[in-house]
Amino acid sequence: MKVIGLTGGIASGKSTVSRYLREKGAAILDADAIAHALAEPGGSLYQAYRRHFGAAVLQADGRLDRAAIGKIVFAQPEERAWIDRSAHPLIQAEIKRQLAEKKRQDVPLIVLDVPLLFESGWDKMTEENCLVDVSEAVQLARLMQRDGYDEQAARARIAAQMPLAEKRRRADRLIDNNGDLPATLRQVDLLWKEWTHDGFSQ
């Protein structure tokens, strides 16, 4: 079975596409969900974040206030560099563990849904990499609408990632998500056929 990397800028539509691929039968490894699980009490990221950011990022129930951490790391490049250095090896180890587990199961396709696929170098773990692509104007509008950020906060998050033009250059496949949802899902249907019916590469 094939292992595909699915990426895109923040709010480009990765989760929308990966949800549909999951409905079609793909196994999805979601890096954001893995990062969130590891940041729950007892998880390896929880310990690291708590030690580094201190009591200011703890909620009354002892869980981390991820929004507060986000405010720090997207405003301070050195804090983001710290988080990338510290968190990415822990997240990658968990992705590798889950990937090995999925490979032992009979699934038609494995998808690594990773926002920072190219930035982190994890595109090397896959056979093909697919970018969910939107214009910067569409990205900004969808991000502000979905998360309620003002324009400055939204732009800070977009600026923290590799420019979309560079992601386009590195991707093997593009899904154009500027249009309506049915137009996007039709492209996914075609890719699904190719990824699951063009022979077994492993």
Ligand SMILES: CC(C)(COP(=O)(O)OP(=O)(O)OC[C@H]1O[C@@H](n2cnc3c(N)ncnc32)[C@H](O)[C@@H]1O)[C@@H](O)C(=O)NCCC(=O)NCCS
């Ligand atoms: C900073 C944290 C606590 C903020 O949590 P929050 O729930 O508010 O946001 P969430 O995790 O849903 O991230 C939303 C989006 O922000 C972007 N993003 C997250 N972390 C980063 C980062 N270090 N650099 C650039 N963009 C990032 C991604 O596009 C992601 O999809 C959290 O994102 C985190 O732990 N980040 C470090 C781990 C990481 O790099 N995750 C990205 C996938 S590997």
Ligand SMILES: Nc1ncnc2c1ncn2[C@@H]1O[C@H](COP(=O)(O)OP(=O)(O)OP(=O)(O)O)[C@@H](O)[C@H]1O
């Ligand atoms: N084709 C579309 N038409 C209209 N709205 C869309 C379309 N695709 C996605 N959206 C909306 O845009 C927002 C961002 O989509 P989604 O959450 O799938 O992005 P994402 O890339 O997973 O984001 P993140 O990087 O933050 O995890 C959501 O509110 C989603 O409902």
